[in-house]
Amino acid sequence: MNIKNKIQLLLATLLFFVVSCKAQTKETSNTKKSNKQDHPSLILTKAGVQKIRAQLGTIPLFDETLAKVKAEVDAEILNGIEVPIPKDFSGGYTHERHKKNFLILQKAGVLYQILNDEKYAEYVKQVLLEYAKIYPTLPVHPQTRSYARGKLFWQCLNDSNWLVYVSQAYDCVYNYLSETERKLLEKDLFRPFAKYISVDNPQFFNRVHNHSTWGNVAVGMIALVMDDSKLLENALHGLKTDNIDPNAKDNDGGFIKKKGQKVGFLANLEEPFSPDGYYTEGPYYQRYAMYPFLVFAEALQNVKPELKIFEYKDGVLLKSITTLLNLTDAEGNFFPLNDGQKGMSYYSRELVSAVDIGYYFGGNQTDLLSIAKKQGEVLLDDTGLAVAIGIRDELETPFIKKSIDLSDGKNGEEGGVAILRANGSKEEHALVMKYSAHGLSHGHYDKLSFSYYEGANEVIQDYGMARFVNIQQKGGGNYLKENTTWAKQTIAHNTIVQNETSHFRGDFETGSAHHSEKYLFDVSNPNIQIISATESNAYPGTQFHRTMAIIKEDDFESPYLLDIIKINSETENQYDLPYYYLGQIMSANFKYNKPDVLKPLGTKNGYQHLWNEGEGKSDTGNAKISWFNNERFYTLSSVVSKDDELMFTRIGAHDPNFNLRNDPGFIIRKKNNKDAYFVTVLESHGHYDSVSEIATNAFTNIKNLALVYNDENFIAINIEAVNGNTSMFLFSFKDNSKTSKHQIKINDRTYEWIGAYKLIEINKKS
């Protein structure tokens, strides 16, 4: 904290004491105005406000947040009110202005309650009256891209954001306003606003989708403030009638509504969350949806405790918070599964809400406090107060991310996402393996794909989405064409592509009908953690079975990743397996030619975006490439035949507007096979310091990787270290029981083991 902040905090703290005294005397006159329902009652409660006021100046994190929010709102009040006629896409002036308005209004409402300073209530009132002036005559937003255009913003989604936040502001100043003012605001602004995003746009409101969650919650929140049970009913259960065409799609290509599908807030809680709290769209959108889910849950708990919303579906809302925190790398960035913008993390305001609400309503789990402490701010309500007190009292315990398997699907029966975590010599290694359902309109076509992290370094990356959210120069900050032509395609991911065609032919409807199946998840032995899953619908007639294990062995500096893909098909095909490493190639153990002219690798399905930077073949049985990134060395070793094509690629072809990152990749291609095995080991090893200029352990520790046995039931792989020590990995494809006994014979020697897999030392030289 610099001096400026310290002074701010000091001033704020002094102010609180003055205000707290004033508060005692003014309270009565304010409450006189209240009608049958108490206000505030959604996020702040009357009792909560009393408690907060009483403790101002004694809880550092709460006081700091308050001082920061106050400084921000005060600056905005000084700046003056701006309520422009809507015109721009995200990133543009009117969009960003209206967005700022709703964020500031919510904060100003809270400041009014906590500081009891009418200047904030007056500001909220004046801004709301401005909105009430323009809203009745506002046309639909001029930008036409959305399937559900808003009025303030280009899509109803953002209008709903606005109402979710502004409802809270209204709740906070409700008693400050005269009845006439309230009537005016409700008639000209809130009721038509709620109607527009629901009744007038059922294709937006009556869905199971993060969009609709926002819509439902927006209507629900304003319903709670206005104590309107009919509106609340719509929010919770959707509109009774909507006449939505079951074939209709949104502008992201997602279906609007299946026939007979339940809708409304409860359905949005029911269907996209698995029993493990995994949200089918992926962590980026889970984060986005967490705010409305939790803030409405908090409001419902405060106003309608009889609904027991936090116990709904076996407490899935609270579970989802822990799940989401587990879906992050070492620095708290969400794994960019499906459409996800990299860099989004648990430092986002949505996660501040989630952690605080989770702590308060979820039994005060002290590990959440360590996340809140890193976040460095809290909600200015009962939940944030509780968190800040917990931190002041040093109750926090570390939030330990474990290896977990998260089921997908309403009932947890539609595949899932597994995360294996192991400690390396330097930093945690994390494998993210995706064998989930499609993930609605934000899903990518990447069955059995993976990404790999060392600390916060991406070792094998998932591209994430092709979008620059809110950066206007890039397609108005919206999804770019390349999101469809590249980021969603299978070849953009670290998984098998058959015949240069994406899974499910890139067809959303087909993809949405299927999911992969778990075969095995076992992390009981910290030295061999394993996830194994199958996919049989991505290409009809072809079966994939991918098994990934993080293995710790004494001969290796760090845990290594063993990756085994077994493919069986009724037809001969070409199989491509890309690895999107990050860094610069240091060496390869095979000859390759880098062409004098770069051509795209293909013409469609994402291949048109890949430059072919070089090709080679290996006649040693192994293809090995080493690269360097962030002061570390990595080596990928793969069992290959002399006919396998080894290709170096770089993203960026057919990218007329520089929308893609020019990242490298390495593809192993097997042609004209019905059945095939991809067996690969990924190592992290060594270090280079550019100040001391010393390189340590810069070479792979693998002398040879060999497929020594395979049939339809079993596989055996020899991993020979440079010192000659050899381990054999044995695996059963058909029997995942922990207790079954297996036996195979290799070169007249018999190997026996119990359970689906086993790692044995077969040659210990040192």
Added chain:
Amino acid sequence: MNIKNKIQLLLATLLFFVVSCKAQTKETSNTKKSNKQDHPSLILTKAGVQKIRAQLGTIPLFDETLAKVKAEVDAEILNGIEVPIPKDFSGGYTHERHKKNFLILQKAGVLYQILNDEKYAEYVKQVLLEYAKIYPTLPVHPQTRSYARGKLFWQCLNDSNWLVYVSQAYDCVYNYLSETERKLLEKDLFRPFAKYISVDNPQFFNRVHNHSTWGNVAVGMIALVMDDSKLLENALHGLKTDNIDPNAKDNDGGFIKKKGQKVGFLANLEEPFSPDGYYTEGPYYQRYAMYPFLVFAEALQNVKPELKIFEYKDGVLLKSITTLLNLTDAEGNFFPLNDGQKGMSYYSRELVSAVDIGYYFGGNQTDLLSIAKKQGEVLLDDTGLAVAIGIRDELETPFIKKSIDLSDGKNGEEGGVAILRANGSKEEHALVMKYSAHGLSHGHYDKLSFSYYEGANEVIQDYGMARFVNIQQKGGGNYLKENTTWAKQTIAHNTIVQNETSHFRGDFETGSAHHSEKYLFDVSNPNIQIISATESNAYPGTQFHRTMAIIKEDDFESPYLLDIIKINSETENQYDLPYYYLGQIMSANFKYNKPDVLKPLGTKNGYQHLWNEGEGKSDTGNAKISWFNNERFYTLSSVVSKDDELMFTRIGAHDPNFNLRNDPGFIIRKKNNKDAYFVTVLESHGHYDSVSEIATNAFTNIKNLALVYNDENFIAINIEAVNGNTSMFLFSFKDNSKTSKHQIKINDRTYEWIGAYKLIEINKKS
């Protein structure tokens, strides 16, 4: 400091007290062995050691460093002695082992003196005896790449490193050894070693080059230990005879020796350093040479104070330390002028020495203490002790980097390097403009080139060298072919290339004969800092005049860079001006086509390494591109004609081993011109936060940039901001006097100013 370190420190501290007591009693018996010259006397002195021992445990930074060094040496002693027969290039086992040995020996010697524990002296003795065993029969090193092959290493340079460090170890244990042992070591190891790197390799020893500096110092250091005045004479003034062919070159392409050139340590101090303390090879090699320069100076000062080495050439050695510290970015990384590996910084061990020695012998400048504090370690000698005491006593003051102009050349008459620094809204902006001499064999062909930094972010990068120092996979860690074909070529730099040919046709001899000329350096006004220089030899018949100014104006969030190049030629030529920005293109104000197939931009002079990623033309009079990097936006705006070709490039063509970084560039090409102007503004603006997803100030603030007047004497440029405010930059090409009056007429309006340049408001709208 973690707990482990704390315990280490505690143990070390306890040990010191015990040892200090012991020291008092043992000292006498040790000194009995001493011969006519005291030992130690080079880096440690007898008096200094007494002082250090007396204060152990009371000076945190010294004690911490000592504990760290002790832990390191103890681990090596435990590991056992390894003195392998030499075989490998840098990065390989024998190379790295011998390198580690000399570093550890030096430290063990120091520990013996400070801790008075004979185990360290015994270790040094045993290792030296091992070397004495192998050295007499060692052949020349088997790797043949060097023009001066060593015996322990592939080049005499590294052998010299060895002797510079080991001489210190020998000095420390001199009195511990018996006379017989000393005689043996001198006969079998030190004298033949010194002879081999001097008399046997005059092409290495008798040069003005960082190599020879190491050689001279190696011989000089061992001469001081052995008190051998003839050897010392060789070290200071070179060999009397050498028979070096004046046309001979080294394996980097540098000349060995000019006819009649003075050689030896003093000549190496005299010639490559300018009076400002700039070392002509550039900061990376200045850093490398600083260690031998300063450690030998320290030894000479201790043993031969009558030489007054620190006063030599007006105190250039001490000056050079401040100069080198100024040649760093905000995080202390050296600007990679000429051959320089990025990431090398003032955290290197050479700079720890430099800062400590500079502080001790340079009058205790307290700003050096703030650098030493960041370095977090000190030399274990009188100088380090002084620094650690200064830090303990909180004497440090900030080291403030200013805008400076550093002359190049022995007499400061061969051009120079200017650094302009200005504070932006977020971080310091720094322009590095090079108008120096060639820089010996490590020089690049980039007259009037520049690089630009914002904080530690490279905005417009200098590529640095094409080498991975000590990473064996990459050409044994040595210079790569691409260093010559790419990194040294003019097109690899941000300066003018005429007819796709490098400056001086890339000819080392021609380039070495010339330098650019300063026209103007003026930083008296913090709102307009300016450097201007000319080059008339890079292309005979063509004159370049480049003027760069960092300008602060109220209409701009951050300072912007104005870049004006005036070209006059006797012939029609094509002129290319590349800007190697880093980041992803956000937008351009002109149409461009990205090709379906990437071809190299040319066939030679570095052009063969550039992919042509897209071409366009602008008919608006301005070409503007914006990019995004590290959460910031940047825009380059340039005055162009509709015929100028605008090209997007990416490094990486004809790079068979992935030796180059695939970084982007933007080239403005003007064809068929005798005379031409390149007028460009570089802005840094705005910010994007991927957690809040808010973009601020994401667009350029320049509406239009116009060349409104030009003749052979003057230029006038209008810089129009988006709000309509316009500034005019006026400049005189022929008269750099501060007092001359100038007058030009534009559209019937007369503009007058005094001095070479002026920025005036011509249209203030808001």
